[in-house]
Amino acid sequence: MKKVLITGANKGIGFEMARQLARKGYYIYMGTRDLKNGSEAVKKLQEEGINSVEAIQLDVTDAGSVMSAREQIGRKTDVLDILINNAGINGIEFEGDKPLMHTALGTGIAKYKEVYEVNVFGVIRTTQAFIDLLQKSPEPRIVNVSSSQGSLTLHSDPSYKYYHAKGAVYQSSKSALNMYTIALAFELRDTNFKVNAVSPPSTATDFNHHLGTSSVEVGAEHILRYAIMDNDGPTGRFFCLDNNPESGEIPW
Template identity: 35%
Template structure:
């Protein structure tokens, strides 16, 4: 549970951008960041929905800004950079939350086709959102992250991106082979490692996280975690102290195998 008392606002003065911020884990992450005092940038494809979320946060006494951001759009990414640079000149927290699952109806439903029959379009579309979008958005916003005293980047990945889990018959994710989703999250994990190594020695920390199996449209009603718990790991790694890890893969305080 996030402490929303006025005396416990560790993120006051910090600007935090969340992608895919109008529903599910993204929306809950915005709420928890705002409760900790952050100025939240609500980024989503649908500007009207983003405005509604930002207004609700402002009505609750928080600071928030809505921005249109289709994460697959180069023009949108560039426009977000210009807006943030003009308004704030920095970005303290980037949470790459937006993601899609196209392998079946939802994460509780077996994939529609075996691996050797998955259409190219499914894999390509999944990679565009789950891998290329966070890669390119982070590259675009990195100059602003470098202007912050100690920026944090959180890539919302999945245990399904763990090669160790995908190849372990004892793993809970082993029975389901979701080619598009699994490989896109494995690629996101690799990007996390590589950028963290490039930035090692700087005050910026970047980590990948598994939010858990969360009851969202993607996760399905059968998932075992609610939204508050689903956002908890992202919040933990968005608020790391100076001695916190970088270049890791985590679920809450547990380090996961790559």
């Protein structure tokens, strides 16, 4: 049975990915910042008859927590087959249903640090901690859950449908994550690793005050396509069905 670690797996798309993968025969370590929430998520899946899931306390912003999770999982298995870096925040506050977008001139450094700590440094911290277990898999996969909002090409094009939706903090954090994905895929290019950045469709979850238009089921299925693909699949690429429904690939 292949082993999977999903960060931020106690709710939203992360939870749905755990459900779908478990139903496909994978064993899921559900990374969760709050173990109580993670245990409740596991219980919910168990009530559905899904038992190949386990909650692991993992706060991607805390090096000690990440290493503790690595040690805990390492006592349970010698191999990790898939890492899905799903945990993320946008740092946006809302007035009712209206998001207060971060601006390049008006948003302070503290907000950038808060968001980057999860979306960028958390991914790096987790990937580096678990790379040794992944290297023992015959078909290791790393999926960094990104956003099409981080595409420099799309957001510099005035004809792009979301051109005027500029959020300096969240979008730049995903651009940074994308560059890390490119560098990681390059370093692992002569191995069986497949490393990709994948943006779910605009999905209605707590993350965006349920303002998305797609479902968690669709979002999870799209991301998992690149987590469970065979060795003929792509690596070092960026995918989002919202912006390219034919192939899914979008520009960096």
